[in-house]
Each structure stands twice: as structure tokens, then as C-alpha cells.
Amino acid sequence: DTEVTQTPKHLVMGMTNKKSLKCEQHMGHRAMYWYKQKAKKPPELMFVYSYEKLSINESVPSRFSPECPNSSLLNLHLHALQPEDSALYLCASSQDSGRPSNGYTFGSGTRLTVV
Amino acid sequence: GQQLNQSPQSMFIQEGEDVSMNCTSSSIFNTWLWYKQDPGEGPVLLIALYKAGELTSNGRLTAQFGITRKDSFLNISASIPSDVGIYFCAGPIPGGATNKLIFGTGTLLAVQP
Numbered sequence: 001d002t003e004v005t006q007t008p009k010h011l012v013m014g015m016t017n018k019k020s021l022k023c024e025q026h027m028g029h030r031a032m033y034w035y036k037q038k039a040k041k042p043p044e045l046m047f048v049y050s051y052e053k054l055s056i057n058e059s060v061p062s063r064f065s066p067e068c069p070n071s072s073l074l075n076l077h078l079h080a081l082q083p084e085d086s087a088l089y090l091c092a093s094s095q096d097s098g099r100p101s102n103g104y105t106f107g108s109g110t111r112l113t114v115v
Numbered sequence: 116g117q118q119l120n121q122s123p124q125s126m127f128i129q130e131g132e133d134v135s136m137n138c139t140s141s142s143i144f145n146t147w148l149w150y151k152q153d154p155g156e157g158p159v160l161l162i163a164l165y166k167a168g169e170l171t172s173n174g175r176l177t178a179q180f181g182i183t184r185k186d187s188f189l190n191i192s193a194s195i196p197s198d199v200g201i202y203f204c205a206g207p208i209p210g211g212a213t214n215k216l217i218f219g220t221g222t223l224l225a226v227q228p
Contacts, residue, residue, distance in 0.1 A: 004157075033216075042203055042218035043158065056215060090157050103148055104216060106157030 006107035023074040023091030032074040035090040081114045119219035127225045134191040136222040138204030147187040148205040
């Protein structure tokens, strides 16, 4: 299995809703990442988990709350989002966060729309 | 912060033409990665480069690691319609136990049959 699976593929939520994005990989990778991508822009790093511990938070607002329940799963909990948070949210994994030179494997993303 | 600048920003070409794009940084990188992103999908790794001057091919794609270590180039020969997409260079910001992969500004490629 060489895939990163993200669910749901599309999500529409209101500003008062609570929702979660899910990401799963079974490649034995020990680093997992959340990226946010606005239209026609490059992906921007949000969070890095290394060996199930949060190692980087790129000053992301607290309305985004990551969670890594085990080495295969990564969640992103969403609460009280704003319309400007609408974007494609990408999950990625790599063998080791200290050696990203072997490349990250990305999921297909969750297209989030906040109304 | 660090930024990777890609040029051109977009290209509109005819099927069969060759394509060249580049990526430049103000800082030295030890690894260059080239990704392609189709609409509504995540980026897919095309080529990884690990050494200054290295030239690596993947089918019709060829990428080079610039000798200054501040730039990289991607060429696509004999383009076909499925080459359409956004091409991103990427590199890990060096230093520290956890590297951060940053992406270039992207080159949008459109191929007319």
C-alpha cells in the first residue's frame, strides 16, 4: 500500500460547526503532515508530527486542532472556522521527518468550504 | 521567510513541444524535489535530486540540480495533453531535527492538442 487516504473528499461546514478531517497511511512512515492550499497557490505547511508527537506548528490558529492517535492516522479537528479557511487541505507522510529528501507522499486532499 | 521562485508562472504550448521551467532560491538547498499536481488532487513526486550538478530523468522528464545549489531545472520533452497541471519545485529547509518542506510558486502548464 503506497497511498495516503484522506476523508472526506469534500466538506461544507458552517462557521459554528465542528468537523474533522481524517488521513491514513500504511507505509510505515513515521512523519505525517498537514498542508493548506489555496487556489493557484503552493501548499503551505501547517503541522508536522514525528513519531506521533507534534514537532512543528506553523503558528496555525487554534480553531485548527491536529491529533495523531497512532502512527497510521492523522486527524485535523475544525471548530469555529471562517470563510477564509476554505481551501484544499492536504495530508502527507514521509519515512522520517529528519530526511524528507526521499519525498513526501500526498493524499488527494479534502476540499473544505466554510459558509 | 524562505521562498522558492518558479518561472515561468504559466506556459501555453502545443502538443509535441519541449518545455523548460526553473526554480530559484536565495538559500542553498541540499535536495530538490519536483512535483506535479493535477486539479483536485495532491502533488505527486516526479523527480528527486540530491547532489549539485546531478541530472536525473524519469521518462520524458529531466531535472537538474544547479551547481550553485540555489536552483533547479525541469524539462519535459515532446509534451502530451496529460502533461497539463501545475509543476512545483520543493525543498527541505535545512537544519534542525525536523525538516520543513517548502514549495515553489508553481508553473501552470497547458498543452493544446
